Amino acid sequence: MxxxxxxxxxxxxxxxxxxxxxxxxxxxxxxxxxxxxxxxxxxxxxxxxxxxxxxxxxxxxxxxxxxxxxxxxxxxxxxxxxxxxxxxxxxxxxxxxxxxxxxxxxxxxxxxxxxxxxxxxxxxxxxxxxxxxxxxxxxxxxxxxxxxxxxxxxxxxxxxxxxxxxxxxxxxxxxxxxxxxxxxxxxxxxxxxVVSAPTENNGEDLHAKDFRHADNQTYETLLKTSKGLSALKAVPGMRAVAKLVRATVSLPSNMKRARKLKEYF
Ligand SMILES: C[S@@+](CC[C@H](N)C(=O)[O-])C[C@H]1O[C@@H](n2cnc3c(N)ncnc32)[C@H](O)[C@@H]1O
CATH class of the missing domain: 3.40.50.150 (Vaccinia Virus protein VP39)
Structure with missing residues (x-):
């Protein structure tokens, strides 16, 4: 003015x-x-x-x-x-x-x-x-x-x-x-x-359980199952099969989540 x-x-x-x-x-x-x-x-x-x-x-x-x-x-x-x-x-x-x-x-x-x-x-x-x-x-x-x-x-x-x-x-x-x-x-x-790299301090580690997947039960179950079957990873082609199974099993839950988020886009 x-x-x-x-x-x-x-x-x-x-x-x-x-x-x-x-x-x-x-x-x-x-x-x-x-x-x-x-x-x-x-x-x-x-x-x-x-x-x-x-x-x-x-x-x-x-x-x-x-x-x-x-x-x-x-x-x-x-x-x-x-x-x-x-x-x-x-x-x-x-x-x-x-x-x-x-x-x-x-x-x-x-x-x-x-x-x-x-x-x-x-x-x-x-x-x-x-x-x-x-x-x-x-x-x-x-x-x-x-x-x-x-x-x-x-x-x-x-x-x-x-x-x-x-x-x-x-x-x-x-x-x-x-x-x-x-x-x-x-x-x-x-x-x-500065190249981004994980940076930790020397504080006491209480080994807190990481809950990052806790609200996605399908993922949690898959993770546990695949850990249990980890010996199978050595079998040729098994990784690809596991990937396909994971994608198929989590499809309904992923679709539900996508629908939930749709309104924000
Ligand atoms: C929105 S006015 C600027 C208003 C001024 N900043 C103000 O707040 O009063 C845009 C100006 O950009 C100039 N302009 C347009 N195209 C340009 C270009 N390619 N290079 C430089 N200036 C340009 C126009 O001649 C005009 O004077």
Missing amino acids: NSPYKSSKHSTYFDVYDKLFSPYIGKDITFVEIGVLGGGSLFMWREFFGPQARIIGVELNPDAKRWEQEGFEIFIGSQSDPDFLEKIVREVGDIDIVLDDGGHTYEQQIITTECLLPHIKDGGMLVVEDTHTSYMEGFGLRNRSFIKYAMNMVDRINHRFARLTPNAAEKRAWGISFFESFVVFDVNRKATS
């Missing part, structure tokens, strides 16, 4: 900004907003973060150059052009926060995320705004939407635990958060490069 120039934001966005960006108030950070339009948000960010913050605008419309007179750094070009984004990073250096409020097409959002995430400082974040466009016409192929891309990233992050050996792509985002109309990628390379 204090900004001397026009900006339009949804009312639900301010709580998200406060949660995400408050820790950076008064800090010497590099903040990049993609999408400048009437310039109003640049002034909002300057007031919010304080005079130490370097506020940078990225815009396709060359008229945005006028904001340089107000002390903002402005880059003119397209957020879907990787060479342009690389050029920004070469000039600006690594970035604390990127806020993508540009054209909102899936292609623009995905290319910007892919190109700029590697240039976010540790402890920093890349925030994509207006992600509701993933459910709207006119922003690209819906089966290649930004939210689908982000959910695929969620799968890649969680899959790391199972495989223990993260590949380079999986290392890049440490955490992903979803808010209404926002997706946030947190960067912490040290934490992401």
Whole structure:
């Protein structure tokens, strides 16, 4: 409201900004907003973060150059052009926060995320705004939407635990958060490069019985039976037969469970 120039934001966005960006108030950070339009948000960010913050605008419309007179750094070009984004990073250096409020097409959002995430400082974040466009016409192929891309990233992050050996792509985002109309990628390379491994303390072990399958009696019974018949495992083909028997016996109980959970999907 204090900004001397026009900006339009949804009312639900301010709580998200406060949660995400408050820790950076008064800090010497590099903040990049993609999408400048009437310039109003640049002034909002300057007031919010304080005079130490370097506020940078990225815009396709060359008229945005006028904001340089107000002390903002402005880059003119397209957020879907990787060479342009690389050029920004070469000039600006690594970035604390990127806020993508540009054209909102899936292609623009995905290319910007892919190109700029590697240039976010540790402890920093890349925030994509207006992600509701993933459910709207006119922003690209819906089966290649930004939210689908982000959910695929969620799968890649969680899959790391199972495989223990993260590949380079999986290392890049440490955490992903979803808010209404926002997706946030947190960067912490040290934490992401730690290989996940079971970690135990030296506390006294009371050998607590593990009840993890206790509410699935079919599974429990199968487990006990297969343990009892473990000698048969040596017989050729027996493992495959056991797998088939397990799948068949647990089918009704699995179907019942699937039906129970259906309403949550
Ligand atoms: C939603 S407005 C930005 C509003 C501004 N952040 C505010 O809060 O007042 C989107 C802006 O993104 C710009 N834009 C659209 N496509 C772009 C692209 N490919 N690269 C950079 N900017 C783009 C538009 O020209 C427009 O000014």
